Amino acid sequence: MSAADTVSAAPIAAVILAAGKGTRMKSDLHKVLHPIAGRPMLLHLLDSLGRANVTQRVVVVGASGEQVEAAVAGQGVAIAWQQEQLGTAHAALQAEPALAAFDGIVLVCFGDTPLLAAETVARLTARLAAPDAPAVAVLGFRPRDPAAYGRILADADGTIEKMVEYKDATTEERAVTLCNSGVTAVHSRDLWRLLHRVGNANAAGEYYLPDIVMLALAEGGRAVCVETGEDEVAGVNSRAELAAVEAGWQARRRDEAMAAGVTLLAPDTVWFAHDTVIGWDVSIGQNVVFGPGVTVADGVTIHAFCHIEGAQVASGAEIGPYARLRPGAVMEAGAKIGNFVEMKKAVLGAGAKANHLAYLGDAEIGAGANIGAGTITCNYDGFRKSRTRIGAGAFVGSNSALVAPVTIGDGAIVGAGSVITADVPADALALARGRQEQRPGWAARFRDMMRAKKGSGA
Numbered sequence: 242m243s244a245a246d247t248v249s250a251a252p253i254a255a256v257i258l259a260a261g262k263g264t265r266m267k268s269d270l271h272k273v274l275h276p277i278a279g280r281p282m283l284l285h286l287l288d289s290l291g292r293a294n295v296t297q298r299v300v301v302v303g304a305s306g307e308q309v310e311a312a313v314a315g316q317g318v319a320i321a322w323q324q325e326q327l328g329t330a331h332a333a334l335q336a337e338p339a340l341a342a343f344d345g346i347v348l349v350c351f352g353d354t355p356l357l358a359a360e361t362v363a364r365l366t367a368r369l370a371a372p373d374a375p376a377v378a379v380l381g382f383r384p385r386d387p388a389a390y391g392r393i394l395a396d397a398d399g400t401i402e403k404m405v406e407y408k409d410a411t412t413e414e415r416a417v418t419l420c421n422s423g424v425t426a427v428h429s430r431d432l433w434r435l436l437h438r439v440g441n442a443n444a445a446g447e448y449y450l451p452d453i454v455m456l457a458l459a460e461g462g463r464a465v466c467v468e469t470g471e472d473e474v475a476g477v478n479s480r481a482e483l484a485a486v487e488a489g490w491q492a493r494r495r496d497e498a499m500a501a502g503v504t505l506l507a508p509d510t511v512w513f514a515h516d517t518v519i520g521w522d523v524s525i526g527q528n529v530v531f532g533p534g535v536t537v538a539d540g541v542t543i544h545a546f547c548h549i550e551g552a553q554v555a556s557g558a559e560i561g562p563y564a565r566l567r568p569g570a571v572m573e574a575g576a577k578i579g580n581f582v583e584m585k586k587a588v589l590g591a592g593a594k595a596n597h598l599a600y601l602g603d604a605e606i607g608a609g610a611n612i613g614a615g616t617i618t619c620n621y622d623g624f625r626k627s628r629t630r631i632g633a634g635a636f637v638g639s640n641s642a643l644v645a646p647v648t649i650g651d652g653a654i655v656g657a658g659s660v661i662t663a664d665v666p667a668d669a670l671a672l673a674r675g676r677q678e679q680r681p682g683w684a685a686r687f688r689d690m691m692r693a694k695k696g697s698g699a
Contacts (some may be wrong), residue, residue: 246383247386249262249344251298251346251366251369251370251428251503252296252343252345253293253294253295253296253345253346253347253348253362253366254296254297254299254301254340254343254345254346254347254348254429255295255297255347255348255349255350255354256299256301256336256340256347256348256349257283257286257287257290257291257298257299257300257301257350257351257432258301258329258332258333258335258349258350258351258352258561259271259273259283259300259301259302259309259351259352259353260301260302260303260304260306260322260323260326260332260335261303261304261353262303262305262326262617263349263353263478264305265478265479266327266478266479266480266483267421268553269305269523270305270351271304271305271306271308271309272306272353272477273309273352273476274308274312275455275477275483276307276673277356277486277487277490277515278487278490278491278494278513278514278515279514279515279516279533280514280515280516280533281312281350281606282353282355282477282669283300283309283312283313283352283355284312284313285316285355286350286355286357287313287316287516288351288355289310289357289358289359289362289587290348290359291359291360292359293301293359293362293363293366294363295348295362295547296437297319297339297340297343298317298318298319299318299319299320299336299339299340300313300318300319300320300321300352301321301322301323301332301333301335301336302320302321302322302323302651303322303323303324303326306322306600308624309352315463316695317686319336319339319341319397319517321335321336321338322335323335326450327342327448328441328447328448328450329349329423329446329447329449329450329451330379330436330439330449330450330452331439331447331448331451333349333432333436333450334433334436334437334448335699337433337436340429341578342344342503344429344430345428345429345430345685345697346366346369346426346427346428346429347426347427347428347429347432347662348362348365348366348424348425348426349422349423349424349425349426349427349432349450350362350423350425351389351424351476353476353477353478354422354423354424354474354475354476354477354549355477355486356472356473356474356475356486356489356490357424357470357471357473357474358464361380361467361473364467365378365424365426365467366378366426368426368465368467369426369427369428372691373463374463375424375448375462375463375464375465375467376427376428376457376462376463376464376587377401377427377431377453377457377462377464377465377650378425378427378464378465378466378467378610379392379393379404379421379422379424379425379451379454379464379465379466380422380423380424380425380466380467380468380474381395381420381421381422381466381467381468381469382419382420382422382440382468382469382470382471382473382474383417383418383419383420383468383471384420384432384471385422385471387415387417387418387420388407388609389407389408390407390420390421391404391405391406391407391420391421391423391451392405392407392410392414392415392419392420392421393419393466394405394414394417394419395419395465395466396570399465399466399467399468400463400464401454401458401464401465401466402463402467402504402685403455404421404451404452404454404455404464405442405451406444406445406451407450408443408444408445409444409562410640411619413558415693418472418523418692419466419468420629422450422469422474423450423451424474425450425451425454427453430527431457431462431688432453432681433616433631435451435453435456435457436450436453439452439456440452440457446562446601448539451663464532465508472489474626475489484619489693491512491513493524494513494517495509495511495513496506498513500522500694501519501521502521503519503521503523503524503525504522504523504524504525505664506524506525506526506527506545506627507526507527507528507607508632510527510528510529510585511525511527511528511529511530511531512529512530513531513532514531514532514533514534514535514550516533516534516535517535517537518535518536519537520538520539520540520541520556521539521540522535522539523537523539523541523542523543524541524542524543525543526543526544526545526546526547526561527545528544528546528547528562528684529543529545529546529547529548529563530547530548531549531550532539532547532549532550532551533550533551534550534551534552534556534568535549535551535552535553535554535566536552536553537554538555538556538558538574539587540556540557540558541554541555541556541557541558541559541560542673543559543560544557544559544560544561544562544564545561545562545563546561546562546563547560547561547562547563547564547565547566547658548564548565548566549566550566550567550568551566551567551568551569551570552566552567552569552570552571552572553570553571553572553602553614554566554572554586555571555572555573555574555575555576556573556574556575556592557574557575557691558573558576558577559573559576559577559578560572560577560578561578561579562580563577563580563581564578564579564580564581564582564643565582565584566578566583566584567583567584567585567586568585568586569585569586569587570585570586570587570589571588571589572584572589573588573589573590573591573592573593573608574591574592575591575592576589576590576591576592576593577593577594577595577596578594578595578596578599579594579595579596579597580597581597581598581599582595582596582597582599582600582601583601583602584599584601584602585597585601585602585612586602586604587601587602587603587604587605588603588604588605588606588692589601589606590605590606590607590608590609590610590633591608591609592608592609593606593607593609593610593611593612594610594611594612595606595611595612596612596614596652597613597615598615599612599613599614599615599616600616600617600618601618602620602621602626602627602630603618603620603626603627603645604618604628604630604631604645605629605630605631606628606631606635607631607632607634607635607651608633609633609634610631610633610634610635610636610680611635611636611637612631612637613636613637613638613641614639614640615639615640615641615643616637616638616639616640616642616643617641618640618643618645619643619644619645620645623678626631627645627646628645629643629645629646629647629648629649629658630647630648630649630653631643631648631649632648632649632650632652632653632667633651633652633654634651634652635649635650635651635652635653635654636652636653636654636655637655638647638656638657638658638659639657639658640653640657640658640661640662640699641655641656641657641658641659641660641661642659643655644660644661644662645659647661647662647663647664647665648665649661649664649671650664650665650666650667650668650669651667651668652667653665653666653667653668653669653670653671654669654670654671654673655671656670656671656673656674657673658674659671659672659673660673660674661673
């Protein structure tokens with residue numbers, strides 16, 4: 242079911258709590274900005290909220306909040322500050338001024354829970370529009386290890402009887418397996434009033450967001466639980482949890498790729514970025530890593546131990562093993578790069594080849610050209626980058642250095658070992674190397690002289 246199938250008729254706003262210090266991460270980077278699949282956690286969540294038709298978003302920040310503010314600049318996200326860390330209810334209340342004029346459903350969620358799906362957001366918010374008209378909808382889950390999660394006591398139909406934090410729960414309540422993710426949907430007309438009524442008479446002395454459920458029930462309202470899987474609401478509070486969430490994301494993405502017609506020879510060793518696009522009948526070998534900004538068309542073969550980032554690869558191309566495509570690399574149809582070839586801001590034309598040990602930076606290589614082993618485009622003079630242009634059908638011999646800016650014409654041949662500093666016309670032969678000399682017997686005389694010196698102790 243898509244988010245559009247279950248979307249609430251009422252407008253939706255989101256309050257994203259991100260004011261925690263994240264001390265367990267032991268990092269100068271704000272916790273919600275640590276990346277999953279090459280993208281900050283918070284931006285994963287904002288993307289899901291956008292696909293769930295959330296129209297207003299407020300991020301509540303505290304320590305290092307300026308980092309978050311900079312990360313969401315220009316995305317239409319409001320920032321609210323929680324100067325004192327007094328609990329989740331207090332944090333959510335800081336968003337009230339930004340949403341004072343909003344009339345609809347408010348979703349309260351967490352910036353360190355990046356995998357919350359748009360479809361789940363839609364199910365949760367749409368639940369408030371059901372005929373039984375609940376006042377509050379809470380997202381619950383059943384973890385393998387309930388640990389210290391808050392518990393939800395609910396009927397079989399999801400009607401909530403009680404919610405309690407683990408610290409305040411009895412032994413019988415702690416035995417309940419339905420846990421509170423903290424993600425909560427409430428009508429705006431009720432949310433702020435309920436938040437203002439939350440007290441802190443509990444074991445931690447904090448203002449708890451789940452207390453709005455008990456307050457709503459005390460007013461005669463109804464609260465319901467909508468369940469989802471544990472992985473979707475996994476929070477990130479440490480480097481280990483970050484790695485676990487990354488691993489889960491990668492596992493799902495690999496399954497999606499294989500279901501879409503991609504061959505992964507060793508699935509657990511392939512790592513995708515959040516925006517990797519892979520076509521039909523692509524084969525990917527062991528230990529291949531995709532950075533952000535990669536599009537791979539149909540029928541491409543990527544051999545083992547390649548790193549690809551910011552690159553466009555056309556149909557039928559072949560990469561690796563041990564190749565690297567850096568941002569701005571473009572491989573046209575049927576192009577091939579082999580082992581230990583690196584491309585950066587370079588276009589390898591249709592059917593062109595660079596099979597071994599080459600660096601192609603700031604270059605344009607025409608269709609059908611052949612780049613010999615050990616060839617380098619010398620694109621940087623210590624102050625600026627310059628381009629190399631190699632024409633269609635050109636042949637560049639092994640161990641050549643092409644000193645940019647320089648153009649090798651269509652069909653030209655560059656002899657092996659050449660250092661090319663001037664343009665080469667089409668169909669010409671260019672040689673730029675010292676003349677070979679041979680001195681018969683020299684090597685034998687040299688060895689005799691050295692042995693004599695060694696024997697005399699000289």
